[in-house]
Amino acid sequence: MYPYxxxxxxxxxxxxxxxxxxAVCGCWVLHRNFRRWKIxxxxxxxxxxxxxxxxVGAKLWHVGxxxxxxxxxxxxxxxxxxxxxxxxxxxxxxxxxxxxxRNYRISGLAMLDLSAAAxxxxxxxxxxxxxxxxxxxxxxPTSLPWGMSFPNGLVPTTQRVHPTPIYELIGALVxxxxxxxxxxxxxxxxxGQLTGEYLIYSGIARFLVEFIRINPRIYxxxxxxxxxxxxxxxxxxxxxxxxxxxxxxxxxxxxxxxAPASAE
Numbered sequence: 001m002y003p004y005x006x007x008x009x010x011x012x013x014x015x016x017x018x019x020x021x022x023a024v025c026g027c028w029v030l031h032r033n034f035r036r037w038k039i040x041x042x043x044x045x046x047x048x049x050x051x052x053x054x055x056v057g058a059k060l061w062h063v064g065x066x067x068x069x070x071x072x073x074x075x076x077x078x079x080x081x082x083x084x085x086x087x088x089x090x091x092x093x094x095x096x097x098x099x100x101x102r103n104y105r106i107s108g109l110a111m112l113d114l115s116a117a118a119x120x121x122x123x124x125x126x127x128x129x130x131x132x133x134x135x136x137x138x139x140x141p142t143s144l145p146w147g148m149s150f151p152n153g154l155v156p157t158t159q160r161v162h163p164t165p166i167y168e169l170i171g172a173l174v175x176x177x178x179x180x181x182x183x184x185x186x187x188x189x190x191x192g193q194l195t196g197e198y199l200i201y202s203g204i205a206r207f208l209v210e211f212i213r214i215n216p217r218i219y220x221x222x223x224x225x226x227x228x229x230x231x232x233x234x235x236x237x238x239x240x241x242x243x244x245x246x247x248x249x250x251x252x253x254x255x256x257x258x259a260p261a262s263a264e
Contacts, residue, residue: 018129026122057092105253113194117179124172131165139212192243199236
């Protein structure tokens with residue numbers, strides 16, 4: 001594992017590098033989606049703002065999970081380069097995408113639908129950052145042939161454990177592919193339906209992988225992430241029902257034609 005790459009006196013976290021690469025992959029998918037829907041929007045700017053909002057949300061969610069530690073070491077916990085919670089990042093990114101949709105005359109739910117496949121792919125690629133840094137997102141001990149140990153990780157272990165970030169990468173790629181196919185222009189869906197499906201698929205995937213993660217069980221034998229996953233699935237189902245009841249289908253905004261130059 002390589003938690004940091006050292007360049008002279010400076011060190012760069014591999015998690016941060018993979019987070020950047022995840023944003024690039026998500027940006028490419030979103031750009032391709034804009035192109036096939038014939039939408040003139042800046043995918044790079046949208047993903048950049050959503051990524052920053054996601055990182056802030058992930059940190060706030062994480063520190064909120066440890067109120068006692070926050071009281072004893074506020075700045076140490078807040079400024080620590082480790083410690084981010086996925087669902088906090090999801091909330092932050094969702095709010096940023098809804099806010100940015102206004103700039104392109106796209107409703108918040110429609111913007112989320114357009115970004116669903118990109119979010120799934122970006123999440124999966126970002127999980128590789130957890131793997132290479134060994135930040136404790138691995139699973140319980142296993143005797144399976146693909147088990148891995150993380151002796152030099154940020155949260156070291158010499159036991160062979162489930163490489164859960166790889167499982168999550170595979171699941172995210174499958175989810176991203178499904179959403180990409182279902183979100184094609186020739187298969188119009190009710191506004192909000194794809195977002196609901198994303199919440200359901202990602203919630204189920206995270207709920208299942210938590211059974212072999214090392215996160216502590218807090219509520220009714222479940223981890224924080226599992227409780228949030230159940231909420232994600234419920235919200236997704238309600239969103240799909242509401243979307244289908246409204247029946248409104250997304251129509252891309254028409255880009256106004258430039259005014260012809262006046263003859264002199």
